[in-house]
Amino acid sequence: MINIWEVNETNNMVEHDNLDVRTITIGISLLECIDSNLEKLNENIYSRITAVAKDLASVGEKIEREYGIPIVNKRIAVTPIALVGGAACHSPEDFVTIAQTMDRAAKKVGANLIGGYSALVSKGMTKADEMLIQSIPTALCATERVCSSVNLASTKTGINMDAVKLMGEILLQLATQSKDRDSVDCMKLVVFCNAPDDNPFMAGAFHGITEADAIINVGVSGPGVVKAALEKVRGENLEVLCETIKKTAFKVTRVGQTVAREASRLLGIPFGIVDLSLAPTPAVGDSVADILCEIGLEYAGAPGTTAALAMLNDQVKKGGVMASSYVGGLSGAFIPVSEDQGMIDAVQAGAITLEKLEAMTCVCSVGLDMIAIPGDTKATTISGIIADEMALGMVNQKTTAARLIPVIGKGVGDTVEFGGLFGYAPIMPVNRFSCDDFINRGGRIPAPIHSFKN
Amino acid sequence: MKNAADRAIITVVGKDTVGIIARVCTYLSENQVNVLDISQTIVSGFFNMMMIVDMNGAKVAFADCQKGLDAIGEEIGVSIKCQREEIFEMMHRI
Numbered sequence: 008m009i010n011i012w013e014v015n016e017t018n019n020m021v022e023h024d025n026l027d028v029r030t031i032t033i034g035i036s037l038l039e040c041i042d043s044n045l046e047k048l049n050e051n052i053y054s055r056i057t058a059v060a061k062d063l064a065s066v067g068e069k070i071e072r073e074y075g076i077p078i079v080n081k082r083i084a085v086t087p088i089a090l091v092g093g094a095a096c097h098s099p100e101d102f103v104t105i106a107q108t109m110d111r112a113a114k115k116v117g118a119n120l121i122g123g124y125s126a127l128v129s130k131g132m133t134k135a136d137e138m139l140i141q142s143i144p145t146a147l148c149a150t151e152r153v154c155s156s157v158n159l160a161s162t163k164t165g166i167n168m169d170a171v172k173l174m175g176e177i178l179l180q181l182a183t184q185s186k187d188r189d190s191v192d193c194m195k196l197v198v199f200c201n202a203p204d205d206n207p208f209m210a211g212a213f214h215g216i217t218e219a220d221a222i223i224n225v226g227v228s229g230p231g232v233v234k235a236a237l238e239k240v241r242g243e244n245l246e247v248l249c250e251t252i253k254k255t256a257f258k259v260t261r262v263g264q265t266v267a268r269e270a271s272r273l274l275g276i277p278f279g280i281v282d283l284s285l286a287p288t289p290a291v292g293d294s295v296a297d298i299l300c301e302i303g304l305e306y307a308g309a310p311g312t313t314a315a316l317a318m319l320n321d322q323v324k325k326g327g328v329m330a331s332s333y334v335g336g337l338s339g340a341f342i343p344v345s346e347d348q349g350m351i352d353a354v355q356a357g358a359i360t361l362e363k364l365e366a367m368t369c370v371c372s373v374g375l376d377m378i379a380i381p382g383d384t385k386a387t388t389i390s391g392i393i394a395d396e397m398a399l400g401m402v403n404q405k406t407t408a409a410r411l412i413p414v415i416g417k418g419v420g421d422t423v424e425f426g427g428l429f430g431y432a433p434i435m436p437v438n439r440f441s442c443d444d445f446i447n448r449g450g451r452i453p454a455p456i457h458s459f460k461n
Numbered sequence: 462m463k464n465a466a467d468r469a470i471i472t473v474v475g476k477d478t479v480g481i482i483a484r485v486c487t488y489l490s491e492n493q494v495n496v497l498d499i500s501q502t503i504v505s506g507f508f509n510m511m512m513i514v515d516m517n518g519a520k521v522a523f524a525d526c527q528k529g530l531d532a533i534g535e536e537i538g539v540s541i542k543c544q545r546e547e548i549f550e551m552m553h554r555i
Contacts, residue, residue: 009549014549
Protein backbone atom coordinates (compact mmCIF):
# COMPACT_ATOMS: atom_id res chain seq x y z
CA MET A 8 0.00 0.00 0.00
CA ILE A 9 0.96 3.60 -0.52
CA ASN A 10 2.89 5.06 2.40
CA ILE A 11 2.93 8.49 3.96
CA TRP A 12 6.26 9.49 2.38
CA GLU A 13 5.00 8.76 -1.10
CA VAL A 14 1.84 10.73 -0.47
CA ASN A 15 3.86 13.66 0.86
CA GLU A 16 6.20 13.51 -2.12
CA THR A 17 3.30 13.80 -4.57
CA ASN A 18 1.63 16.59 -2.66
CA ASN A 19 4.90 18.48 -2.32
CA MET A 20 5.37 18.32 -6.08
CA VAL A 21 2.03 20.06 -6.50
CA GLU A 22 2.37 22.53 -3.65
CA HIS A 23 6.02 23.51 -3.96
CA ASP A 24 7.32 22.42 -7.37
CA ASN A 25 4.48 23.54 -9.66
CA LEU A 26 3.48 20.05 -10.80
CA ASP A 27 0.39 20.34 -12.94
CA VAL A 28 -1.27 18.97 -16.02
CA ARG A 29 -0.69 21.74 -18.49
CA THR A 30 -3.57 20.89 -20.77
CA ILE A 31 -6.35 18.51 -21.60
CA THR A 32 -6.95 18.98 -25.29
CA ILE A 33 -9.90 17.49 -27.15
CA GLY A 34 -9.16 16.90 -30.79
CA ILE A 35 -12.32 17.19 -32.89
CA SER A 36 -12.61 16.26 -36.54
CA LEU A 37 -14.60 18.84 -38.50
CA LEU A 38 -14.57 16.90 -41.75
CA GLU A 39 -18.23 15.98 -41.31
CA CYS A 40 -19.11 19.69 -41.12
CA ILE A 41 -17.98 20.45 -44.68
CA ASP A 42 -20.58 22.23 -46.78
CA SER A 43 -20.30 24.49 -49.81
CA ASN A 44 -22.58 27.02 -48.14
CA LEU A 45 -20.53 29.21 -45.80
CA GLU A 46 -23.37 29.95 -43.42
CA LYS A 47 -24.27 26.28 -43.11
CA LEU A 48 -20.60 25.39 -42.63
CA ASN A 49 -20.27 27.84 -39.75
CA GLU A 50 -23.44 26.51 -38.20
CA ASN A 51 -22.17 22.92 -38.49
CA ILE A 52 -18.81 23.80 -36.95
CA TYR A 53 -20.39 25.60 -34.02
CA SER A 54 -22.79 22.80 -33.19
CA ARG A 55 -20.15 20.08 -33.65
CA ILE A 56 -17.61 21.73 -31.32
CA THR A 57 -20.14 22.71 -28.67
CA ALA A 58 -21.65 19.20 -28.71
CA VAL A 59 -18.40 17.23 -28.43
CA ALA A 60 -16.70 19.53 -25.93
CA LYS A 61 -19.71 20.53 -23.85
CA ASP A 62 -18.45 18.84 -20.68
CA LEU A 63 -14.77 19.73 -21.15
CA ALA A 64 -14.56 22.39 -18.45
CA SER A 65 -16.66 20.54 -15.86
CA VAL A 66 -14.79 17.26 -16.36
CA GLY A 67 -11.48 19.10 -16.06
CA GLU A 68 -12.58 20.63 -12.78
CA LYS A 69 -13.86 17.32 -11.42
CA ILE A 70 -10.56 15.55 -12.12
CA GLU A 71 -8.64 18.45 -10.65
CA ARG A 72 -10.67 18.25 -7.45
CA GLU A 73 -10.64 14.48 -7.01
CA TYR A 74 -6.96 13.91 -7.69
CA GLY A 75 -5.70 17.18 -6.26
CA ILE A 76 -3.71 17.88 -9.41
CA PRO A 77 -4.19 21.30 -11.03
CA ILE A 78 -5.25 21.23 -14.66
CA VAL A 79 -4.19 24.56 -16.07
CA ASN A 80 -5.84 24.58 -19.47
CA LYS A 81 -8.74 22.94 -21.22
CA ARG A 82 -8.33 23.25 -24.95
CA ILE A 83 -9.73 22.20 -28.29
CA ALA A 84 -7.93 21.29 -31.50
CA VAL A 85 -9.82 20.95 -34.79
CA THR A 86 -9.12 19.70 -38.31
CA PRO A 87 -6.98 22.22 -40.25
CA ILE A 88 -9.49 24.84 -41.36
CA ALA A 89 -7.98 25.17 -44.84
CA LEU A 90 -9.33 21.66 -45.50
CA VAL A 91 -12.69 22.26 -43.85
CA GLY A 92 -13.36 25.66 -45.41
CA GLY A 93 -12.02 24.98 -48.89
CA ALA A 94 -15.43 24.26 -50.45
CA ALA A 95 -17.24 27.24 -48.91
CA CYS A 96 -14.66 30.01 -48.71
CA HIS A 97 -13.98 32.15 -51.75
CA SER A 98 -11.95 34.87 -50.07
CA PRO A 99 -9.77 35.36 -47.00
CA GLU A 100 -12.71 37.22 -45.41
CA ASP A 101 -14.82 34.08 -45.70
CA PHE A 102 -12.21 32.19 -43.70
CA VAL A 103 -12.26 34.88 -41.00
CA THR A 104 -15.93 34.02 -40.32
CA ILE A 105 -14.83 30.47 -39.44
CA ALA A 106 -12.26 31.81 -36.99
CA GLN A 107 -15.03 33.83 -35.35
CA THR A 108 -17.22 30.74 -35.13
CA MET A 109 -14.37 28.79 -33.49
CA ASP A 110 -13.88 31.61 -31.00
CA ARG A 111 -17.59 31.65 -30.09
CA ALA A 112 -17.65 27.87 -29.68
CA ALA A 113 -14.54 27.90 -27.47
CA LYS A 114 -16.06 30.56 -25.23
CA LYS A 115 -19.34 28.68 -25.02
CA VAL A 116 -17.70 25.49 -23.68
CA GLY A 117 -15.11 27.27 -21.54
CA ALA A 118 -12.04 26.23 -23.56
CA ASN A 119 -9.04 28.51 -22.94
CA LEU A 120 -7.76 28.21 -26.49
CA ILE A 121 -8.82 26.57 -29.73
CA GLY A 122 -6.24 25.51 -32.31
CA GLY A 123 -6.54 24.36 -35.89
CA TYR A 124 -6.84 27.57 -37.84
CA SER A 125 -4.21 25.88 -39.90
CA ALA A 126 -2.91 24.90 -43.30
CA LEU A 127 -0.59 22.05 -44.24
CA VAL A 128 1.49 23.31 -47.12
CA SER A 129 4.81 21.50 -46.83
CA LYS A 130 4.95 20.84 -50.56
CA GLY A 131 2.45 23.20 -52.17
CA MET A 132 -0.44 25.50 -51.40
CA THR A 133 -3.98 25.06 -52.68
CA LYS A 134 -6.08 28.16 -53.33
CA ALA A 135 -7.80 27.51 -50.00
CA ASP A 136 -4.48 27.17 -48.15
CA GLU A 137 -3.33 30.46 -49.57
CA MET A 138 -6.55 32.25 -48.68
CA LEU A 139 -6.44 30.89 -45.14
CA ILE A 140 -2.85 32.07 -44.71
CA GLN A 141 -3.79 35.51 -46.12
CA SER A 142 -6.63 35.69 -43.60
CA ILE A 143 -4.49 34.90 -40.54
CA PRO A 144 -3.70 38.51 -39.48
CA THR A 145 -7.36 39.57 -39.56
CA ALA A 146 -8.59 36.29 -38.09
CA LEU A 147 -6.24 36.38 -35.09
CA CYS A 148 -6.89 40.06 -34.40
CA ALA A 149 -10.66 39.56 -34.61
CA THR A 150 -10.67 36.66 -32.14
CA GLU A 151 -9.38 35.99 -28.64
CA ARG A 152 -8.90 32.26 -28.30
CA VAL A 153 -8.15 31.06 -31.82
CA CYS A 154 -4.63 29.78 -32.52
CA SER A 155 -3.14 29.27 -35.93
CA SER A 156 -0.37 27.10 -37.31
CA VAL A 157 1.08 26.44 -40.73
CA ASN A 158 3.17 23.40 -41.61
CA LEU A 159 5.77 24.67 -44.08
CA ALA A 160 8.10 21.72 -44.43
CA SER A 161 8.63 18.04 -43.77
CA THR A 162 11.38 15.47 -44.12
CA LYS A 163 9.30 13.72 -46.78
CA THR A 164 8.51 16.76 -48.90
CA GLY A 165 11.24 19.33 -48.33
CA ILE A 166 10.60 23.01 -47.60
CA ASN A 167 7.94 25.05 -49.36
CA MET A 168 9.94 28.25 -49.74
CA ASP A 169 7.07 30.14 -51.38
CA ALA A 170 5.09 29.57 -48.20
CA VAL A 171 8.10 30.43 -46.04
CA LYS A 172 8.38 33.77 -47.87
CA LEU A 173 4.66 34.40 -47.49
CA MET A 174 4.74 33.64 -43.75
CA GLY A 175 7.47 36.23 -43.20
CA GLU A 176 5.14 38.85 -44.70
CA ILE A 177 2.05 37.54 -42.87
CA LEU A 178 3.84 37.63 -39.52
CA LEU A 179 4.76 41.30 -40.05
CA GLN A 180 1.17 42.10 -41.07
CA LEU A 181 -0.11 40.38 -37.95
CA ALA A 182 2.41 42.28 -35.83
CA THR A 183 1.35 45.57 -37.42
CA GLN A 184 -2.36 44.89 -36.93
CA SER A 185 -1.83 44.34 -33.20
CA LYS A 186 0.90 46.98 -32.76
CA ASP A 187 -1.15 48.95 -30.23
CA ARG A 188 -0.91 45.84 -28.00
CA ASP A 189 2.83 45.19 -28.49
CA SER A 190 2.10 42.82 -31.40
CA VAL A 191 0.92 40.16 -28.94
CA ASP A 192 -1.33 38.41 -31.47
CA CYS A 193 1.83 36.94 -33.02
CA MET A 194 2.07 34.52 -30.10
CA LYS A 195 -1.07 32.80 -31.43
CA LEU A 196 0.72 31.84 -34.66
CA VAL A 197 3.39 29.18 -35.14
CA VAL A 198 5.00 27.63 -38.20
CA PHE A 199 6.19 24.01 -38.27
CA CYS A 200 8.35 21.46 -39.97
CA ASN A 201 7.02 17.89 -39.46
CA ALA A 202 4.01 19.10 -37.44
CA PRO A 203 2.55 16.28 -35.32
CA ASP A 204 -1.14 15.39 -35.75
CA ASP A 205 -1.75 14.94 -32.04
CA ASN A 206 0.02 17.83 -30.35
CA PRO A 207 -2.03 19.10 -27.37
CA PHE A 208 0.02 22.28 -26.90
CA MET A 209 -0.77 25.70 -28.33
CA ALA A 210 -0.36 27.56 -30.57
CA GLY A 211 0.39 24.51 -32.72
CA ALA A 212 -2.39 22.09 -31.82
CA PHE A 213 -4.60 20.84 -34.62
CA HIS A 214 -6.56 17.63 -35.11
CA GLY A 215 -4.65 15.85 -37.86
CA ILE A 216 -6.35 14.08 -40.72
CA THR A 217 -4.90 10.78 -39.53
CA GLU A 218 -6.98 11.02 -36.34
CA ALA A 219 -10.39 9.63 -35.34
CA ASP A 220 -13.60 11.67 -34.91
CA ALA A 221 -12.59 12.89 -31.48
CA ILE A 222 -9.67 12.20 -29.18
CA ILE A 223 -8.26 13.25 -25.81
CA ASN A 224 -4.62 14.31 -25.67
CA VAL A 225 -2.93 15.46 -22.50
CA GLY A 226 0.16 17.60 -22.03
CA VAL A 227 2.00 17.33 -18.74
CA SER A 228 4.36 19.85 -17.25
CA GLY A 229 6.93 19.55 -14.51
CA PRO A 230 10.20 21.46 -14.98
CA GLY A 231 9.93 22.52 -11.32
CA VAL A 232 9.67 18.89 -10.21
CA VAL A 233 12.77 17.89 -12.20
CA LYS A 234 14.67 20.88 -10.83
CA ALA A 235 13.73 20.01 -7.24
CA ALA A 236 14.76 16.36 -7.74
CA LEU A 237 18.12 17.42 -9.17
CA GLU A 238 18.79 19.72 -6.22
CA LYS A 239 18.99 16.59 -4.10
CA VAL A 240 21.79 15.05 -6.21
CA ARG A 241 24.08 18.07 -6.50
CA GLY A 242 27.66 17.10 -7.21
CA GLU A 243 26.80 13.52 -8.21
CA ASN A 244 27.98 12.14 -11.55
CA LEU A 245 25.99 12.08 -14.80
CA GLU A 246 24.73 8.55 -14.30
CA VAL A 247 23.00 9.55 -11.06
CA LEU A 248 21.75 12.72 -12.74
CA CYS A 249 20.22 10.79 -15.64
CA GLU A 250 18.60 8.24 -13.34
CA THR A 251 17.04 11.04 -11.31
CA ILE A 252 15.63 12.77 -14.38
CA LYS A 253 14.20 9.48 -15.70
CA LYS A 254 12.51 8.59 -12.43
CA THR A 255 11.04 12.06 -12.10
CA ALA A 256 9.82 12.07 -15.70
CA PHE A 257 8.16 8.70 -15.03
CA LYS A 258 6.24 10.12 -12.08
CA VAL A 259 5.19 13.28 -13.88
CA THR A 260 4.06 11.35 -16.93
CA ARG A 261 2.05 8.93 -14.82
CA VAL A 262 0.02 11.88 -13.61
CA GLY A 263 -0.69 12.80 -17.21
CA GLN A 264 -1.60 9.22 -18.08
CA THR A 265 -4.02 8.97 -15.14
CA VAL A 266 -5.68 12.27 -15.96
CA ALA A 267 -5.91 11.38 -19.66
CA ARG A 268 -7.56 8.02 -18.94
CA GLU A 269 -10.03 9.56 -16.52
CA ALA A 270 -10.89 12.43 -18.85
CA SER A 271 -11.38 9.93 -21.65
CA ARG A 272 -13.71 7.82 -19.49
CA LEU A 273 -15.77 10.74 -18.22
CA LEU A 274 -16.10 12.41 -21.61
CA GLY A 275 -16.68 9.19 -23.51
CA ILE A 276 -13.96 10.10 -25.99
CA PRO A 277 -11.01 7.79 -26.74
CA PHE A 278 -7.60 8.50 -25.20
CA GLY A 279 -5.00 9.54 -27.75
CA ILE A 280 -1.60 10.35 -26.31
CA VAL A 281 0.27 11.88 -23.43
CA ASP A 282 2.72 14.55 -24.51
CA LEU A 283 5.82 14.27 -22.33
CA SER A 284 6.98 17.81 -22.73
CA LEU A 285 8.60 19.78 -19.94
CA ALA A 286 6.60 22.96 -20.38
CA PRO A 287 7.83 25.91 -18.32
CA THR A 288 5.82 28.85 -16.99
CA PRO A 289 7.00 32.24 -15.80
CA ALA A 290 6.42 31.12 -12.19
CA VAL A 291 9.64 31.08 -10.20
CA GLY A 292 11.07 27.54 -10.13
CA ASP A 293 9.02 26.30 -13.11
CA SER A 294 11.80 26.76 -15.60
CA VAL A 295 13.69 24.53 -18.05
CA ALA A 296 16.59 27.00 -18.00
CA ASP A 297 16.83 26.53 -14.23
CA ILE A 298 17.24 22.77 -14.76
CA LEU A 299 20.15 23.50 -17.09
CA CYS A 300 21.66 25.70 -14.38
CA GLU A 301 21.12 22.95 -11.81
CA ILE A 302 22.94 20.55 -14.14
CA GLY A 303 25.88 22.90 -13.89
CA LEU A 304 25.66 25.90 -16.21
CA GLU A 305 25.94 29.47 -14.97
CA TYR A 306 23.18 30.49 -17.37
CA ALA A 307 21.28 28.74 -20.15
CA GLY A 308 23.30 29.57 -23.25
CA ALA A 309 26.72 28.97 -21.70
CA PRO A 310 29.01 26.50 -23.52
CA GLY A 311 27.71 23.01 -22.77
CA THR A 312 24.06 24.08 -22.98
CA THR A 313 23.27 22.05 -26.08
CA ALA A 314 24.82 18.91 -24.60
CA ALA A 315 23.01 19.35 -21.28
CA LEU A 316 19.71 19.95 -23.04
CA ALA A 317 20.21 16.92 -25.30
CA MET A 318 20.73 14.75 -22.24
CA LEU A 319 17.77 16.25 -20.38
CA ASN A 320 15.46 15.77 -23.35
CA ASP A 321 16.52 12.17 -23.85
CA GLN A 322 16.13 11.22 -20.19
CA VAL A 323 12.67 12.82 -20.06
CA LYS A 324 11.63 10.65 -22.98
CA LYS A 325 13.17 7.49 -21.54
CA GLY A 326 11.40 7.96 -18.21
CA GLY A 327 8.16 9.08 -19.78
CA VAL A 328 7.82 6.32 -22.35
CA MET A 329 7.78 3.74 -19.59
CA ALA A 330 4.97 5.58 -17.81
CA SER A 331 2.38 5.84 -20.55
CA SER A 332 0.96 3.39 -23.05
CA TYR A 333 0.85 6.01 -25.78
CA VAL A 334 3.12 8.98 -26.04
CA GLY A 335 3.10 11.48 -28.86
CA GLY A 336 2.75 15.13 -29.68
CA LEU A 337 5.93 17.09 -29.25
CA SER A 338 7.39 15.19 -26.26
CA GLY A 339 10.62 16.76 -25.04
CA ALA A 340 11.71 19.97 -23.38
CA PHE A 341 10.27 23.30 -24.45
CA ILE A 342 12.62 26.25 -24.53
CA PRO A 343 10.39 29.29 -24.96
CA VAL A 344 12.01 32.54 -23.96
CA SER A 345 9.13 34.58 -22.58
CA GLU A 346 7.44 31.76 -20.68
CA ASP A 347 10.56 30.79 -18.75
CA GLN A 348 12.03 33.12 -16.12
CA GLY A 349 15.45 31.43 -16.28
CA MET A 350 15.55 31.94 -20.03
CA ILE A 351 14.58 35.61 -19.66
CA ASP A 352 17.39 36.04 -17.12
CA ALA A 353 19.81 34.41 -19.57
CA VAL A 354 18.81 36.84 -22.32
CA GLN A 355 19.14 39.80 -20.00
CA ALA A 356 22.57 38.64 -18.84
CA GLY A 357 23.66 38.36 -22.48
CA ALA A 358 24.25 34.62 -22.07
CA ILE A 359 22.00 33.42 -24.85
CA THR A 360 21.51 34.51 -28.45
CA LEU A 361 19.09 33.63 -31.21
CA GLU A 362 21.81 31.52 -32.83
CA LYS A 363 22.42 29.51 -29.65
CA LEU A 364 18.68 28.96 -29.28
CA GLU A 365 18.65 27.67 -32.85
CA ALA A 366 21.38 25.18 -31.99
CA MET A 367 19.44 24.06 -28.93
CA THR A 368 16.37 23.34 -31.06
CA CYS A 369 18.36 20.60 -32.81
CA VAL A 370 18.24 18.49 -29.66
CA CYS A 371 14.91 19.24 -28.01
CA SER A 372 11.30 19.45 -28.97
CA VAL A 373 9.85 22.34 -30.94
CA GLY A 374 12.06 25.28 -31.75
CA LEU A 375 12.43 29.03 -31.64
CA ASP A 376 9.55 29.72 -29.30
CA MET A 377 8.09 32.97 -27.99
CA ILE A 378 11.03 35.07 -29.09
CA ALA A 379 10.50 38.81 -29.37
CA ILE A 380 12.51 40.45 -32.15
CA PRO A 381 12.77 44.09 -33.24
CA GLY A 382 9.69 45.41 -35.07
CA ASP A 383 11.78 46.76 -37.94
CA THR A 384 13.06 43.30 -38.89
CA LYS A 385 12.53 42.76 -42.63
CA ALA A 386 10.01 40.15 -43.83
CA THR A 387 12.73 38.35 -45.76
CA THR A 388 14.91 38.17 -42.65
CA ILE A 389 12.02 36.60 -40.71
CA SER A 390 11.57 34.14 -43.58
CA GLY A 391 15.29 33.38 -43.43
CA ILE A 392 15.10 32.57 -39.72
CA ILE A 393 12.06 30.38 -40.37
CA ALA A 394 13.79 28.61 -43.27
CA ASP A 395 16.81 27.80 -41.07
CA GLU A 396 14.56 26.30 -38.43
CA MET A 397 12.62 24.29 -41.03
CA ALA A 398 15.91 22.94 -42.42
CA LEU A 399 16.90 21.66 -38.97
CA GLY A 400 13.63 19.75 -38.70
CA MET A 401 13.75 18.45 -42.25
CA VAL A 402 17.28 17.08 -42.09
CA ASN A 403 17.04 15.75 -38.52
CA GLN A 404 13.62 14.14 -39.08
CA LYS A 405 12.13 15.92 -36.11
CA THR A 406 9.52 18.53 -35.39
CA THR A 407 10.76 22.09 -35.35
CA ALA A 408 8.81 25.28 -35.13
CA ALA A 409 9.14 29.03 -35.01
CA ARG A 410 6.99 31.39 -32.99
CA LEU A 411 8.53 34.81 -33.42
CA ILE A 412 7.06 38.10 -32.28
CA PRO A 413 8.29 41.13 -34.21
CA VAL A 414 7.26 43.92 -31.83
CA ILE A 415 6.35 46.95 -33.91
CA GLY A 416 7.79 50.16 -32.52
CA LYS A 417 10.24 48.44 -30.20
CA GLY A 418 13.87 47.44 -30.52
CA VAL A 419 16.68 45.66 -28.71
CA GLY A 420 16.78 46.72 -25.06
CA ASP A 421 12.99 47.04 -24.82
CA THR A 422 10.76 44.51 -23.10
CA VAL A 423 7.36 43.27 -24.12
CA GLU A 424 4.67 42.01 -21.74
CA PHE A 425 2.40 39.17 -22.90
CA GLY A 426 0.54 38.57 -19.66
CA GLY A 427 -0.30 35.49 -17.58
CA LEU A 428 1.25 32.16 -18.58
CA PHE A 429 2.92 33.81 -21.54
CA GLY A 430 5.18 36.01 -19.42
CA TYR A 431 7.36 38.78 -20.80
CA ALA A 432 10.33 38.93 -23.10
CA PRO A 433 13.31 41.16 -23.70
CA ILE A 434 13.65 41.88 -27.42
CA MET A 435 16.54 39.92 -28.90
CA PRO A 436 18.88 41.17 -31.60
CA VAL A 437 18.62 39.65 -35.08
CA ASN A 438 21.46 39.22 -37.56
CA ARG A 439 21.17 42.26 -39.84
CA PHE A 440 22.75 40.85 -42.99
CA SER A 441 20.40 40.30 -45.92
CA CYS A 442 19.01 37.04 -47.32
CA ASP A 443 16.65 38.83 -49.76
CA ASP A 444 17.93 37.17 -52.93
CA PHE A 445 17.71 33.70 -51.42
CA ILE A 446 14.14 34.14 -50.12
CA ASN A 447 12.97 35.85 -53.34
CA ARG A 448 14.07 32.95 -55.57
CA GLY A 449 10.81 31.15 -54.86
CA GLY A 450 10.03 27.46 -55.30
CA ARG A 451 10.82 24.71 -52.85
CA ILE A 452 13.81 23.01 -51.34
CA PRO A 453 13.76 19.34 -52.37
CA ALA A 454 13.35 16.59 -49.79
CA PRO A 455 16.67 15.44 -48.32
CA ILE A 456 18.30 12.27 -49.63
CA HIS A 457 17.55 10.30 -46.45
CA SER A 458 13.82 10.76 -46.98
CA PHE A 459 13.96 8.14 -49.74
CA LYS A 460 13.55 5.06 -47.66
CA ASN A 461 11.28 3.03 -49.91
CA MET B 462 -10.35 -6.80 -2.13
CA LYS B 463 -12.72 -3.89 -2.58
CA ASN B 464 -12.68 -1.87 -5.77
CA ALA B 465 -9.49 0.23 -5.76
CA ALA B 466 -11.32 3.08 -7.49
CA ASP B 467 -13.31 3.65 -4.30
CA ARG B 468 -10.22 4.20 -2.19
CA ALA B 469 -9.07 7.63 -1.20
CA ILE B 470 -6.12 9.09 0.65
CA ILE B 471 -6.79 11.64 3.36
CA THR B 472 -3.88 13.72 4.54
CA VAL B 473 -3.88 16.04 7.52
CA VAL B 474 -1.05 18.51 7.96
CA GLY B 475 -0.79 21.26 10.57
CA LYS B 476 0.00 22.27 14.11
CA ASP B 477 -0.48 19.40 16.55
CA THR B 478 -3.45 19.70 18.83
CA VAL B 479 -5.69 17.45 20.92
CA GLY B 480 -8.30 15.42 19.07
CA ILE B 481 -7.35 15.80 15.41
CA ILE B 482 -7.64 12.09 14.64
CA ALA B 483 -10.81 11.84 16.71
CA ARG B 484 -12.51 14.64 14.80
CA VAL B 485 -11.62 13.26 11.39
CA CYS B 486 -12.55 9.68 12.33
CA THR B 487 -15.86 10.75 13.82
CA TYR B 488 -16.77 12.52 10.60
CA LEU B 489 -15.75 9.48 8.55
CA SER B 490 -17.71 7.03 10.68
CA GLU B 491 -20.81 9.23 10.62
CA ASN B 492 -20.62 9.04 6.85
CA GLN B 493 -19.90 5.31 6.60
CA VAL B 494 -16.39 5.80 5.25
CA ASN B 495 -14.23 2.84 6.25
CA VAL B 496 -10.65 3.51 7.41
CA LEU B 497 -8.20 0.88 6.07
CA ASP B 498 -4.91 2.27 7.29
CA ILE B 499 -3.56 5.15 9.34
CA SER B 500 -0.01 6.36 9.65
CA GLN B 501 1.18 9.42 11.48
CA THR B 502 4.41 11.25 11.97
CA ILE B 503 5.77 14.64 12.99
CA VAL B 504 7.65 16.43 10.20
CA SER B 505 9.61 19.52 11.32
CA GLY B 506 7.27 20.07 14.22
CA PHE B 507 4.13 19.62 12.17
CA PHE B 508 1.52 16.95 12.67
CA ASN B 509 1.34 14.81 9.57
CA MET B 510 -1.22 12.06 9.15
CA MET B 511 -2.28 9.90 6.25
CA MET B 512 -5.31 7.65 6.07
CA ILE B 513 -6.28 5.20 3.40
CA VAL B 514 -10.06 4.96 3.33
CA ASP B 515 -12.66 3.00 1.43
CA MET B 516 -15.55 5.10 0.20
CA ASN B 517 -17.54 2.20 -1.18
CA GLY B 518 -20.82 2.48 0.72
CA ALA B 519 -20.17 6.00 1.92
CA LYS B 520 -23.24 8.13 2.58
CA VAL B 521 -21.68 11.18 0.98
CA ALA B 522 -20.44 11.88 -2.53
CA PHE B 523 -16.70 12.33 -2.96
CA ALA B 524 -16.94 16.09 -3.47
CA ASP B 525 -19.17 16.51 -0.39
CA CYS B 526 -16.78 14.47 1.74
CA GLN B 527 -14.00 16.81 0.61
CA LYS B 528 -16.09 19.81 1.63
CA GLY B 529 -16.93 18.26 5.00
CA LEU B 530 -13.27 17.58 5.74
CA ASP B 531 -12.33 21.07 4.57
CA ALA B 532 -14.74 22.52 7.09
CA ILE B 533 -13.28 20.43 9.92
CA GLY B 534 -9.77 21.43 8.86
CA GLU B 535 -10.66 25.08 8.98
CA GLU B 536 -12.26 24.69 12.39
CA ILE B 537 -9.26 23.01 14.02
CA GLY B 538 -6.61 24.89 12.07
CA VAL B 539 -5.09 22.11 9.95
CA SER B 540 -5.09 21.39 6.24
CA ILE B 541 -7.07 18.29 5.27
CA LYS B 542 -6.93 16.86 1.79
CA CYS B 543 -8.90 14.02 0.31
CA GLN B 544 -7.68 12.63 -3.00
CA ARG B 545 -8.37 9.48 -4.97
CA GLU B 546 -5.73 6.86 -4.26
CA GLU B 547 -5.21 6.03 -7.92
CA ILE B 548 -3.00 9.07 -8.53
CA PHE B 549 -0.51 7.93 -5.88
CA GLU B 550 -0.55 4.31 -7.01
CA MET B 551 0.13 5.38 -10.57
CA MET B 552 2.96 7.70 -9.62
CA HIS B 553 4.79 5.44 -7.18
CA ARG B 554 4.19 1.93 -8.53
CA ILE B 555 5.37 0.56 -11.87
